[in-house]
Amino acid sequence: MKIEQIYTGCLAQGAYYIVSENEAAIIDPLREVKPYLDRLEKDNVTLKYIFETHFHADFVSGHLDLSKKTGAPIVYGPTAAPEFEAIIAEDSQIFEIGKIKIKVLHTPGHTMESSTYLLIDENGTETAIFTGDTLFLGDVGRPDLAQKATNLTQEDLAGILYDSLQDKIMPLSDSITVYPAHGAGSACGKNMQKETVDTLGNQKRTNYALNQPDKASFIKEVLDGLTAPPKYFGMNVAMNKSGYESLDVVMDKGLHPVDAEDFEALAEETGALILDTRGAADFHKGFIPNSINIGLKGDFAPWVGTLIVDVKHPLLLVTDEGTEEEVITRLSRVGFDNVAGYLKGGFEAWKNAGKETDEIKRITPAEFAEQFTENARIIDVRKLTEYSAEHIENAYNRPLDTISDWARSIDDSEHFFLHCAGGYRSMIAASILNSHGIRNFTEVEGGFNGIKKTGKLPTTDFVCQSKTS
Missing domain, CATH: 3.40.250.10 (Rhodanese-like domain)
Incomplete structure (x- = not known):
């Protein structure tokens, strides 16, 4: 048996690749699926299941593209209602991968379909839990995101989350390994540790949310200091639930070099936002007037989502040459698929064309x-x-x-x-x-x-x- 955590720092997100004998499972995959396909080919294994812990708000999952390219079914926990074909599991349902088993633990509260996946190894030992946004290291998932979809208050959802943790997670062995969907830096929680793997026993001792004396205290502490979620979250949930364009199509459309003259005309005709992804040290010295700088070398995708918000807004890119594909990939992770092209030759080409420029002191x-x-x-x-x-x-x-x-x-x-x-x-x-x-x-x-x-x-x-x- 092999468990690999595939961690993406800018999103503070963990996907999981699990292999037993000649079969594999992937939990909460990112939008770009080639890394998973490469692993499957290298290990010469068949992807049997794609598990989703819930409808993610902070990133667009790769479940649909991965299912289309491998034929593996997508699995959600109870009450999920995606607008595409998927297995909606029952609470305590067992899925077999090689010699291991994955048991579904329905743990609503963060969202109502949220589920934790319990891994049982080839010896029948409960070994690990993949908790999604139900349990983080040092925190639990914020219970305010699903209010509109459920007609429940955040207090109601926090109470449901408390019951899930007490009934499904706390009774498990202290030796079990906890693999969460996010770590420090994610907007899905407020008090996450920098570590990305821990034992359940240590979380029982150190996680403030697991050490509240009663439900009322839990609700108060979990909601205390909770800031408003980024506005793009709802749009990502909708994409994860209803579907989206294949990343292959998004990439073909976005990897379109545009010379300075056409770039200027295209910006005026479409009303596209000019997104400059160069570093601050270069941007401040010269940039296209009215362009917005969000540097690729940083928490790029979350800031794009937070500040631009509308995933459908057309974008034109100014990048460091050679980074165009990475920029479009990282934009797609948060649902920004409407890239109309990028400035051929970068900012230098704009300047050499004698176009107007601006500076920041x-x-x-x-x-x-x-x-x-x-x-x-x-x-x-x-x-x-x-x-x-x-x-x-x-x-x-x-x-x-x-x-x-x-x-x-x-x-x-x-x-x-x-x-x-x-x-x-x-x-x-x-x-x-x-x-x-x-x-x-x-x-x-x-x-x-x-x-x-x-x-x-x-x-x-x-x-x-x-x-x-």
Whole structure:
């Protein structure tokens, strides 16, 4: 028997590849299925089942393409109602893969169809659980995503999740390995550990959600500090439930090089958003006016989903040459399939064609320290928890994920400085503000981490944050 966790850092997502003898199962596959097909061919095994723990909100699963390419059926837990052919399992139903068995444990609460898959090895020993978004390491799945679909409140769903954990998970052996669908950085929970595998016994000891004295306490603690989910989540759920275009088709359409003249015309004709995926260090020196910068080397896909929101909005890409396929793949993971093409030759081709360009004023932390005064206006775009832990005195906190709410209220008549933790998010914010005509600001390279190292600016006392959001 072999269990492989296939972890994707930018989504903080774990898919699982399980082999026994000449058969395999895959749990919660990502949109691009070639890595799974390569593994199946290398191991000379047949994919017998594709298990989905629930209808995912934060990414588009590869279940449909994988099923079409292998013939393997898709399996969901009880109450799931996908708009395509699938096996809807019963609670406690057993599926055999080679000499091992997968037992379905219906664990509603995160969503009503959410299920945990219990692996029973060739000796009949309960060995591992694949918990999806029911149980994370250090946390449990947020119970507020399925409210509209169920006509239940988040309190109702939290109570259902409590019962699922108490009835189905807690009675299992401490020695069982826990394989969750997500880790730290995912918006599907608020307090996840950086580790991606643990024993159930350790989670029983250390996971705050599993150590509440009663249901009422559990509901209160799980809901406490829960921020609004990203707005693209509902669109991803719809795609996972109703279906989507094959990634092969999406790739063929998006991998379309467009020269500068046609790129400009296409942007005007279609109203496409120009997404520049270069790093902040290159973007600020020159970019196409009104383009938005979300660097590929970062939490690219989640930020695209959070800030652009509408998965159907047409996109035109400006990339580092050679990264076009990776960009389109990562966009597809969160459902952004409507890529109309990319700028042939990258930004240099645009500049060489004599087209209009724009810039963002960026300074180093040392330069910021020199320009700083007590009356300086500073906007910190980090999360509230980061800001609360420590920040520059008198700085305003305006989290990047809510920029659509606060951008238009900015007073552009007075200069301000803009920073995040390391420069990735602040350049995203800078590009968005610039696209709204807000230009009287300076972005600080290296963010708060660099600013603090100068030792020259007044900051609040550090406060350890026990929970992140």
